[in-house]
């Protein structure tokens with residue numbers, strides 16, 4: 001039996017039996033971990049808040065063979081701002097579903113954790129739109145998990161000085177104005193510049209760009225199509241977010 005001290009974000013919680021909880025935690029050092037929290041749901045449990053969904057917590061975890069148990073937990077951040085806004089909360093739920101599908105298990109996942117925390121802070125602040133935050137999250141998580149689109153040059157003629165490109169969502173590549181065809185989605189120059197910025201800028205700067213509302217709408221649409229087509233999955237939490245957003 002060994003003891004680990006770690007910090008992580010609770011991205012899934014399930015009730016087990018009367019009083020126990022099973023949580024999935026996104027940690028920087030060990031990626032996704034599933035752990036039991038014995039007695040978490042007892043009335044006076046000190047661990048209840050810190051092992052709730054979307055709590056970022058210091059955790060003391062015991063490992064015994066393949067089983068992990070949370071011995072004690074203390075919240076560092078509960079993202080209170082999310083809990084007052086059902087659309088923000090449901091978008092955070094979609095981020096969790098993407099993480100459950102794409103984040104590594106028992107392997108370092110620091111960049112996934114930082115990206116997610118940044119998005120949750122931004123959602124709470126309400127300064128950037130949800131569509132903007134969602135687009136950055138989708139493109140960055142695609143990049144981290146091996147679905148990085150190639151936005152450097154035309155996939156056919158290798159031209160790098162690109163304008164009015166066509167984006168091939170299935171293959172994650174772009175075509176210049178001369179090489180694109182009707183099966184590609186036409187991107188405005190500002191949407192293409194935003195995608196390049198998100199994909200190639202360092203993670204801290206990924207959110208620091210401006211885009212007008214119309215382009216933001218297209219960026220959000222493309223990012224969503226891209227992650228769905230690359231991961232070949234439909235996300236229930238995304239459908240729920242869309243209902244709540246309207």
Ligand SMILES: [Zn+2]
Pocket residue numbers: 154155156157158159175176177178179180
């Ligand atoms: Zn070309």
